[in-house]
Amino acid sequence: MTDDGTDRAGTLRPSPLTGHIQRLLQRVRAADQRRPAVWDGLLTTFCVLFAVLDVSSGGWRTVAVDPSMSPRLVLLLSAAFSAPLLLRRSHPSAVLLFMAPFALVNVWSGAVVQAAFLQEIVVFNIALRLPLRTLAGAGGIVLAPLLIGSARFPADWNQLFVPHLYAFVFVSLLGIVFRTRKEYTEALVDRANRLELERDQQAQLAAVAERTRIAREMHDIIGHNLSVITGLADGGAYAAAKSPERAAQALDAIGTTSRQALAELRRLLGVLRDPPDHADRTPQPTLDDLDTLLAGVRTAGLPVRLSRRGTPPAVPLTAGRQLTVYRVVQEGLTNTLKHGGGHSALAAEVVLTYGAKELEAVITDNGTPDPAATAPDGTGQGITGMRERASLYDGTVEAGRPTGTGWRVRLRLPLEDSPS
Structure with missing residues (x-):
């Protein structure tokens, strides 16, 4: 490993801390993909408990425009912002529309519960999964009640509108970044799969071409030499009765031709059987032959x-x-x-x-x-x-x-x- 984080081969290697974080995130994503309902339930339960604790402790009054609001109404608003998160992935637009009336009541009454920021979780899912025009519509649904509340309480518009605007912009950009990275990763995986498939197809085509070449070579070698041997055998059988010397010559020629054929076949099959370093490298026939x-x-x-x-x-x-x-x-x-x-x-x-x-x-x-x-x-x-x-x-x-x-x-x- 060199000082710039690459190994001797020039490959970029992650640092130990980055590697641990990546492995942890991979485990979390894998668990989320295996049991999405469990994670949705855990997140919704945590948000509901946070909203209930905020109401029971009276912490909502520290940021409320009208601290005299009924705790029951505040609890209802908090539950309306947290409980629907169970469906944030399957129906994000419907969940955001459901929260819109409660968001209007929240700012119109002056309660301004902190659970209203849970709308940004739904916005993140819309930015991550749905088209950008849907994200623009989600911005109107989230910001319209805030503009109405700012008109009702003009002195507190900076507290009512600005934090939610910043939160919406940040979460939208974060969702777009995650979505871009996800699509890029999926494109890389798809390209790798297609390259692997193409590699397998090329290997199969190469194997077929090699089998065809070998079959063609064996046809030429065996066909030619067997034809020569057949001609010699017929001639030797005809000459055996009248000229034993010519029959002996025919037998010698049969033996020579057979040995040549066997040598060529051994060389051809040896290329298939032996490793490249040990295969016979006898030159192929040329015009001089x-x-x-x-x-x-x-x-x-x-x-x-x-x-x-x-x-x-x-x-x-x-x-x-x-x-x-x-x-x-x-x-x-x-x-x-x-x-x-x-x-x-x-x-x-x-x-x-x-x-x-x-x-x-x-x-x-x-x-x-x-x-x-x-x-x-x-x-x-x-x-x-x-x-x-x-x-x-x-x-x-x-x-x-x-x-x-x-x-x-x-x-x-x-x-x-x-x-x-």
């Missing part, structure tokens, strides 16, 4: 040709963009392996074209249409995943059969983020 990807596809029995056109930008694409291109090419070739028809002349081509503002990747094959296995309008899970990846960087993906045979996937990806 396309040759390795195509080599695996060729091993599975699909001839693939890669062509690069145009001039790559001086500044390399971001890691996210390179991963997007890699995954789209991977998914396109996986679809060819799964749905290309499996005929002996099946082949694919990947063309990367660098433009001035965008990179275009086109994956085509000459497979035969298979409507039972592939969504005819390109709305399968893999196509959806490719479009979601491309949309992250304002890119687009088109998929379909432009000539009725074969399959084409076209990715257009801006080289830089758009100003929007």
